[in-house]
Amino acid sequence: MRKDITVAADVRTSRGKNEARRTRSGGMIPAVVYGAYKEPISIAVDPREIRKIVRSSTGFNTIFNLQINGGESTPVMVVDEQIDPLKGTVLHADFKRIDLSKRLRVSVPVHTTGEAKGVKVQGGLLEIVSRSIEIECLPDDIPESYVVDVGELMIGQSKRAADVSLAGSAKLVSAPDTVIAHVVALRAEAEPTPAEGAAAPEAAPTAAEPEVIKKGKKDEEPAAEDKGKKK
Structure with missing residues (x-):
């Protein structure tokens, strides 16, 4: 979606990590604009402007105007941004020139x-x-x-x-x-099976059988002696 937004950019004449650090320390971030059969241009932009565009309701589909100091003014889209994983700040951005007559x-x-x-x-x-x-x-x-x-x-x-x-x-x-x-449809909960749910009820304990005590010969001898005395 095209919006009436203009972002100012400065041309970067040198590249490298040291130059990128100096750009960020000055409150800007390194970026590049390319596409539409034109040469890529290294630029520096305000990261707050880019973050505001990307976080808007149209996000990366926002078409806005990029005004390069001392150079071209062209409609562009943000196609990529590099974010600091700890601070959440924008470190670098890529812009693509948009030909409004092409799909x-x-x-x-x-x-x-x-x-x-x-x-x-x-x-x-x-x-x-x-x-x-x-x-x-x-x-x-x-x-x-x-x-x-x-x-x-x-x-x-x-x-x-x-x-x-x-x-x-x-x-x-x-x-x-x-x-x-x-x-x-919501899945109905299955009834638990004996293996999955509670264990099967234990069988009722059976009555204990009475202990049987057998009488031996020693138990019979006193009775025999008593019988002899009566005679």
């Missing part, structure tokens, strides 16, 4: 709107599968984003890239059957 490919965000009937009525779950699609269009026709309505989706139904309404010179590059969002 280009860009990735555009896709948002969803509405509450799917498959969620509200059937208790399903809405899953977002793809958050962007790739299109080809003229620079002035780059949209900020696309929106698809998922309100009528039932379980098993989906919205695909082919369902996105394109306007102007935009042409779909992504596969038409690319799923943007769909409604799926």
